[in-house]
Amino acid sequence: MTTTLTGEPAVSARGLAKHYSANPALHGIDLDIARGSVFGMIGPNGAGKTTTMRLLLDIIRPSGGELRVLGESPRAGGAALRRRIGYLPGELHLATRVRGRELLAHYAEISGPVRPGAIEALADRLGVDLGRPVRSLSKGNKQKIGLIQAFMHEPELLVLDEPTSGLDPLVQQEFHAMLHEARANGQTVFLSSHVLSEVQQTAHDIAILKEGRIVERSTVAALRENAVRHVRVTVAEPDAATARAVLERLPGVTGVAPAPNGAGTVALSARLDSHVDAFVKAVAALDLVDLTVEEPDLEEMVLAYYGADVSASADAGTAEPAEVAR
The missing domain is CATH 3.40.50.300 (P-loop containing nucleotide triphosphate hydrolases)
Structure with a gap:
């Protein structure tokens, strides 16, 4: 066929x-x-x-x-x-x-x-x-x-x-x-x-x-291409404030949150939309200890259409009888 x-x-x-x-x-x-x-x-x-x-x-x-x-x-x-x-x-x-x-x-x-x-x-x-x-x-x-x-x-x-x-x-x-x-x-x-x-x-x-x-x-x-990615930028502790300022100025970057990471380093987590090129160029100028960019989270993007809870049925009262395969 x-x-x-x-x-x-x-x-x-x-x-x-x-x-x-x-x-x-x-x-x-x-x-x-x-x-x-x-x-x-x-x-x-x-x-x-x-x-x-x-x-x-x-x-x-x-x-x-x-x-x-x-x-x-x-x-x-x-x-x-x-x-x-x-x-x-x-x-x-x-x-x-x-x-x-x-x-x-x-x-x-x-x-x-x-x-x-x-x-x-x-x-x-x-x-x-x-x-x-x-x-x-x-x-x-x-x-x-x-x-x-x-x-x-x-x-x-x-x-x-x-x-x-x-x-x-x-x-x-x-x-x-x-x-x-x-x-x-x-x-x-x-x-x-x-x-x-x-x-x-x-x-x-x-x-x-x-x-x-x-x-x-x-x-x-x-x-x-348009889904949110979760990123994690790890820098030496003295560089954390500079790195955070760089990330917060970037287009498409939201929710920057630093956390102690041990061994004198700080990990800055954030959310990144489709502005990947600008993000990569900006962090390339930092003195990085580590960098993680996760796969695009399509699930998160789709959930945004429904709000926080998609477990409840959207059309209550529209259920039909189950059918036999034919």
């Missing part, structure tokens, strides 16, 4: 809205996801990520706006369109009275052609025993079954809601490799997460969702 990034988007939404009774879940979002890309949607629980994904699959229907998926309306495209999509729901409910292999064979009859050996190859990569009854599997192994059914028919579009939930770190890395291979194969991936680091490792384009609205649309690279 070969798909370019040009032409009609894999997903296109204009003014997409969804209300549950009097409770708005999506407030008219505009969204384009290029074919052959990995797109990540970030937001806390209740922000509207799952609602957006269910609209793509016609599991629920919009209250307003326009939506096209792989060039078709989800409602008009029906089952034929859904066979071109691989879907992993955020709350995965599987039939438990069958073995994993039998369950996946059933899904293969619904989803369309699956290459011989594809299911077994995915099971080997993810490390799940398909001969065991589903009811005996752990949450992580059930999640692997969900991933296999989404990937096994090599769909044009993968819609993955919190895909690494319950997976151990090694399996998460294998999953990330699967995403990169899918993109190289021309497939489009739309994944959601409330964990920024997961999206950062796999996606190129991202949208930050807050209370049913897209508050930022960017690339991971652009976010990294």
Whole structure:
């Protein structure tokens, strides 16, 4: 399969809205996801990520706006369109009275052609025993079954809601490799997460969702350029006042705080935004004992959109029933 990034988007939404009774879940979002890309949607629980994904699959229907998926309306495209999509729901409910292999064979009859050996190859990569009854599997192994059914028919579009939930770190890395291979194969991936680091490792384009609205649309690279870095400048104690004055005059440097560091030195910690060049040139003139510049803290940048607490659901009362993978 070969798909370019040009032409009609894999997903296109204009003014997409969804209300549950009097409770708005999506407030008219505009969204384009290029074919052959990995797109990540970030937001806390209740922000509207799952609602957006269910609209793509016609599991629920919009209250307003326009939506096209792989060039078709989800409602008009029906089952034929859904066979071109691989879907992993955020709350995965599987039939438990069958073995994993039998369950996946059933899904293969619904989803369309699956290459011989594809299911077994995915099971080997993810490390799940398909001969065991589903009811005996752990949450992580059930999640692997969900991933296999989404990937096994090599769909044009993968819609993955919190895909690494319950997976151990090694399996998460294998999953990330699967995403990169899918993109190289021309497939489009739309994944959601409330964990920024997961999206950062796999996606190129991202949208930050807050209370049913897209508050930022960017690339991971652009976010990294503008994200806050934590820096630590260590100097000899007699030079501390001069170093502090230099840092406090610099553009983009905030929160300069000195602390004794032992052995007659002082460590000055601070926050640095995108003015990296000016910072490096200024500290190069100091008599440094040590210098630490941490990786850009994208998590901190995203949290700024939500305030101090993102643990509470933003859209109370908009919860929907959990669905079975299909």
